Amino acid sequence: MGFSTDAIHAGQISDPVTGAVITPLYQTSTYQQEELGKHKGYEYGRTQNRTREALEGNIAALEKGKHGIAFASGLAATHALMSLVQSGDHIIISNNVYGGTYRLYELNMTKFGVEYSWVDTSDAKNIENAVKENTKMVFVETPTNPMLVMTDLHRVAEICKKNNLIGICDNTFMSPYFQNPLSFGIDVVLHSTTKFLNGHSDVIGGMIVTSNETVNERIRYIQNTAGGIPSPFDCWLVLRATKTLAVRMKQHDENARAFADFLDKSGVADKVVYPGLKSHPQHELAKKQMRGFVGMVTADFGSLDRAKKVLNNVKIFLLAESLGGVESLICHPASMTHAAVPKEEREKFGLTDGIVRFSVGIEDVEDLIDDVKKALGI
Numbered sequence: 575m576g577f578s579t580d581a582i583h584a585g586q587i588s589d590p591v592t593g594a595v596i597t598p599l600y601q602t603s604t605y606q607q608e609e610l611g612k613h614k615g616y617e618y619g620r621t622q623n624r625t626r627e628a629l630e631g632n633i634a635a636l637e638k639g640k641h642g643i644a645f646a647s648g649l650a651a652t653h654a655l656m657s658l659v660q661s662g663d664h665i666i667i668s669n670n671v672y673g674g675t676y677r678l679y680e681l682n683m684t685k686f687g688v689e690y691s692w693v694d695t696s697d698a699k700n701i702e703n704a705v706k707e708n709t710k711m712v713f714v715e716t717p718t719n720p721m722l723v724m725t726d727l728h729r730v731a732e733i734c735k736k737n738n739l740i741g742i743c744d745n746t747f748m749s750p751y752f753q754n755p756l757s758f759g760i761d762v763v764l765h766s767t768t769k770f771l772n773g774h775s776d777v778i779g780g781m782i783v784t785s786n787e788t789v790n791e792r793i794r795y796i797q798n799t800a801g802g803i804p805s806p807f808d809c810w811l812v813l814r815a816t817k818t819l820a821v822r823m824k825q826h827d828e829n830a831r832a833f834a835d836f837l838d839k840s841g842v843a844d845k846v847v848y849p850g851l852k853s854h855p856q857h858e859l860a861k862k863q864m865r866g867f868v869g870m871v872t873a874d875f876g877s878l879d880r881a882k883k884v885l886n887n888v889k890i891f892l893l894a895e896s897l898g899g900v901e902s903l904i905c906h907p908a909s910m911t912h913a914a915v916p917k918e919e920r921e922k923f924g925l926t927d928g929i930v931r932f933s934v935g936i937e938d939v940e941d942l943i944d945d946v947k948k949a950l951g952i
């Protein structure tokens with residue numbers, strides 16, 4: 575099926591009692607059993623929920639994977655991935671990932687004896703060079719948050735196959751509309767559904783998608799055992815949102831292209847980073863592995879004072895953490911989303927105090943451009 579057809583229909587179930595076309599919200603913690611040892615396959619809400627299953631099936635189809643496993647947040651899903659390794663194992667990971675991923679892994683999981691090599695995965699040779707005898711996993715985020723650095727997914731999959739490693743891609747920034755890591759041979763896709771997948775800034779959620787049966791069994795076991803599940807209502811909301819994912823993504827992409835072009839040509843920032851700009855050093859890779867450039871634009875205003883001018887004076891862009899919603903957001907990654915990453919670490923990959931991240935929404939783009947012009951007094 576085409577993407578939009580899957581987005582609207584895959585995984586969905588109509589109500590068996592009334593035929594209601596919308597998947598019912600099974601807001602229940604438990605299920606009545608017919609007699610001892612005889613039930614309908616549903617015993618307890620942490621273990622099985624029909625609304626959650628519908629969402630899992632829906633996003634799995636969009637990611638071209640067999641299994642979806644939903645979590646209460648992107649980070650709960652990120653944490654669940656650690657059940658695939660054990661003390662003494664080594665993981666190679668992109669050096670510029672979401673700050674919360676860094677906090678979880680480097681500042682917490684190392685206490686349990688898991689070792690990480692934070693490498694610049696934009697050059698696949700760095701991944702190859704980092705492989706050790708105890709390496710079990712390669713974790714990449716592409717494009718990265720917020721520097722929009724890309725990793726060649728095809729090369730990552732090749733390295734993982736050669737060395738018998740599990741390849742993971744955080745696909746939050748692209749959404750399955752623009753990029754399907756499993757199609758390149760990556761084993762596991764991770765999402766914060768909080769972002770583009772839900773797209774309405776009213777749910778926190780996470781999802782893991784895989785076609786690997788062993789990974790699926792392990793992650794599903796952990797979903798039930800550690801219990802980081804999303805509520806049925808949150809699942810229902812995300813399921814409602816994915817129906818419009820294609821039209822939203824097209825508009826995010828169109829608006830961000832025009833917005834990045836304005837920033838670039840106007841010279842208001844020292845540097846504009848957007849995979850859709852020809853000046854992006856990985857523009858060709860972006861065209862090869864992504865079907866669009868999405869709604870995230872990063873600009874370097876050179877200093878905190880200049881960054882503050884735009885951050886504090888915009889009116890339509892809302893100063894807030896998060897991204898991927900229909901409303902445009904603006905954020906200062908160094909002090910907000912990436913505050914957990916030490917200054918010397920973040921500055922190594924260019925995340926300085928002058929960096930501003932724009933999540934370009936689907937409002938009229940002329941208004942968004944005007945908003946920034948007025949904020950800067952131009």
Ligand SMILES: Cc1ncc(COP(=O)(O)O)c(C=O)c1O
Nearest residue numbers: 647648649672719746766768779
């Ligand atoms: C790329 C990326 N991955 C994971 C996460 C974590 O997701 P959540 O906030 O849903 O826990 C975020 C959050 O901003 C993110 O941007």
